[in-house]
Amino acid sequence: MLATLPWLENDQTLYSWCAHVHAMNGASDARTTSRALFGAPYAALCHDFPSRLSYLATHFPDAGFGEVELALRHTLLGYFLVLQPRAVAYRLLALVTDGSLPSIKMRLGITASRVGGHHPLKGCDACVVEDTKRIGVAYWHIEHQFPSTMICTRHRRPLFIAWDPVTPVHRRGWLLPVGGLGWERIEVPVRDDRHLRQLYRLAEFSLKFANCAPATFEVSQLARCYQQGLRNHGFVTAMGSLRLKTLVNEMRSRYSGLEDLAGFEALKSVTTDWPGLIGSAARTVPRRLHPLKHLLMIALVFDTWRNFLVSYEEAGSLEMESPQPAATPEIADPTADLACLVGGGLSISAAARELGIATTTATQIARRAGIWFTQRRKMLKGPHLRQIERLLRRGWPSKRVSEATGRSVVSINRLLAADPDLKQAWQTATFLARRRISRKALLTAIQRHPGATVKELREARYRDYAWLYRHDREWLRSTIPSFWNS
Numbered sequence: 001m002l003a004t005l006p007w008l009e010n011d012q013t014l015y016s017w018c019a020h021v022h023a024m025n026g027a028s029d030a031r032t033t034s035r036a037l038f039g040a041p042y043a044a045l046c047h048d049f050p051s052r053l054s055y056l057a058t059h060f061p062d063a064g065f066g067e068v069e070l071a072l073r074h075t076l077l078g079y080f081l082v083l084q085p086r087a088v089a090y091r092l093l094a095l096v097t098d099g100s101l102p103s104i105k106m107r108l109g110i111t112a113s114r115v116g117g118h119h120p121l122k123g124c125d126a127c128v129v130e131d132t133k134r135i136g137v138a139y140w141h142i143e144h145q146f147p148s149t150m151i152c153t154r155h156r157r158p159l160f161i162a163w164d165p166v167t168p169v170h171r172r173g174w175l176l177p178v179g180g181l182g183w184e185r186i187e188v189p190v191r192d193d194r195h196l197r198q199l200y201r202l203a204e205f206s207l208k209f210a211n212c213a214p215a216t217f218e219v220s221q222l223a224r225c226y227q228q229g230l231r232n233h234g235f236v237t238a239m240g241s242l243r244l245k246t247l248v249n250e251m252r253s254r255y256s257g258l259e260d261l262a263g264f265e266a267l268k269s270v271t272t273d274w275p276g277l278i279g280s281a282a283r284t285v286p287r288r289l290h291p292l293k294h295l296l297m298i299a300l301v302f303d304t305w306r307n308f309l310v311s312y313e314e315a316g317s318l319e320m321e322s323p324q325p326a327a328t329p330e331i332a333d334p335t336a337d338l339a340c341l342v343g344g345g346l347s348i349s350a351a352a353r354e355l356g357i358a359t360t361t362a363t364q365i366a367r368r369a370g371i372w373f374t375q376r377r378k379m380l381k382g383p384h385l386r387q388i389e390r391l392l393r394r395g396w397p398s399k400r401v402s403e404a405t406g407r408s409v410v411s412i413n414r415l416l417a418a419d420p421d422l423k424q425a426w427q428t429a430t431f432l433a434r435r436r437i438s439r440k441a442l443l444t445a446i447q448r449h450p451g452a453t454v455k456e457l458r459e460a461r462y463r464d465y466a467w468l469y470r471h472d473r474e475w476l477r478s479t480i481p482s483f484w485n486s
Contacts, residue, residue: 002036005063009139014074015047016139019174023137030173040100045168047175048076048119048145051100067097072214076119079146079206080108081214083291085354088337089214107337115147115290120186121162123177124152131177138177143207148295150188151196151203158199161186191256198254202299205308209295217312219288224315225308229301251300335369338362348373364417388412389422395429435472438464443479 006020022033022044034044037060038052053067071093072078081089092108095101105117121140128138143149144159152159162175162183173181190196230236235247302308334355341351352362366373384405391401398412416423441464445457458465468476 002033002060005060007135008063008065008074009135010073011141011143012074013047013140013142013145014050014070015044015174016176017074018044019176019180020137020139022174030171042168043100045171045174047121047140047168049101049104050075050077050096053097068093071096073211074142076145078214079210079291080110082209082212082216083219083288083294084108084215085337086215087341087354088334091337091340093214107334109288110290115292118165119145119147120164121145121175121183122149122159123162124155124157124159126155126157127152128177140177143203143210146203146206146210147290148206148292149203151190151199153200153203153207156196156200158188158190158196161188195254195256198299202295205299205305206295208305209291209298217294221312221316222294225312226297226301228315229308229311233301251296254300255296335365335371338365339369339371342366342371342373360414360417367418367420385415388415392416392422392426393429395426395431395433397430431471434467438467439472439475442468 002021002025004021004024006017006024008014008017018033018037021037022030025033027033027036030045031041034041037044037056039055039059040052043051050071053065053070056070057063057065057067072081077093077096081093084092088107092101092104096104101107105111110117122144123138123140124144127141127144131138144152150159151157162177163186164175164181164183171181175181175183188199190199227236230247235243235250237243298308302311334357337355338351341354342348346354348362348366349359352359355362363373365371384407388401388405388407391404392398392412392415396404398409398416401407401412402409416426442457442461445461446452449457449460452460465476
């Protein structure tokens with residue numbers, strides 16, 4: 001049991017606080033400290049996203065911790081939830097406070113964003129000195145850890161990056177500004193005072209952004225906000241087209257030199273051919289982007305955070321001429337969120353719009369996961385449907401079924417996706433047919449070439465042998481034992 005708990009500073013990361021708990025109690029193993037705090041061996045060593053916060057709050061009531069406050073203000077979770085749909089944001093928050101969520105980076109869309117899921121720790125030399133004088137130890141500040149922050153807003157100086165590619169489950173201690181495990185120091189390059197001012201505004205906006213509540217901003221409204229801001233700055237022609245060359249030059253001028261830093265690789269997508277980062281955020285049908293990309297746009301278009309908020313509110317009051325499709329999310333597995341929305345009373349199409357996915361995709365996910373919803377009528381009916389089902393149950397490829405019935409391959413694939421039993425029967429029949437063909441082909445090759453070596457037989461029927469090796473190895477072992485070493 002831990003005898004002493006230090007005070008958690010307002011701007012201190014939970015990860016850094018756990019390291020100080022470990023040092024103050026003289027524990028020999030970091031996993032022991034982690035189990036005492038969170039009931040899990042590696043929870044304390046994860047510096048970006050939390051888990052099992054309810055365990056910490058329940059077992060240490062005298063510390064006065066609120067698990068939601070810890071998650072939103074002392075880890076990176078609050079930074080990423082600002083752009084999530086409301087139902088998704090609070091579901092993720094509940095999952096990390098009550099337990100753990102190993103797939104959280106996928107659920108937040110980080111792995112699909114091309115920004116990178118490794119968040120290196122960052123610090124300020126001036127803060128290290130001040131913290132050591134004030135409380136006796138240096139710690140990691142949460143506002144320095146945001147992926148879009150490279151400047152200390154308090155001291156107006158570049159941060160240093162504590163680079164260590166090792167994952168928390170392979171560490172046996174903590175990375176600290178002073179002491180702790182070793183790490184490689186990387187300096188953030190600043191070209192001149194103008195460059196410093198641009199990065200300072202980006203860091204300032206990042207802090208204000210992270211202090212917003214979950215689900216504060218909606219991507220379609222943000223797109224209209226960016227469009228208006230680009231017009232105000234003269235980046236849009238009278239006909240409504242972007243002045244691409246001017247816009248790209250301005251973006252590259254403001255953030256030049258940061259393209260190779262961890263997390264800022266997204267700037268490489270801004271080219272003279274098409275400013276991908278700008279287009280993805282500001283087009284009429286926007287994508288759900290990484291917060292870093294939105295903050296780069298906000299700092300490019302707006303001089304102050306107040307100006308951005310006013311423009312965002314004005315964009316919300318604008319009436320759209322016609323309803324637009326929802327943004328495409330960068331989440332890998334929305335099954336749990338879809339179940340939550342449908343269970344809350346939304347239709348499958350409304351839930352799909354909330355998550356930013358196609359209704360067809362949501363329908364397929366719901367059927368695979370067993371999520372109940374009101375079904376739409378199938379387009380294929382009567383004799384046509386029965387003929388297609390009969391051919392699929394025989395194991396015919398979808399393209400061959402399409403040629404035989406005159407229906408498109410897309411319609412047949414949708415039918416398979418909508419009927420799990422039919423899809424399973426089709427896959428089984430396809431497997432058996434392929435197995436029968438491969439077995440026959442290999443045996444025929446042996447009969448035709450009785451004196452062939454094992455190597456020659458493999459080369460002659462390589463695809464059939466490789467398929468049998470992966471899917472029918474027992475038959476291969478029992479029928480042709482000379483293919484196997486003793």
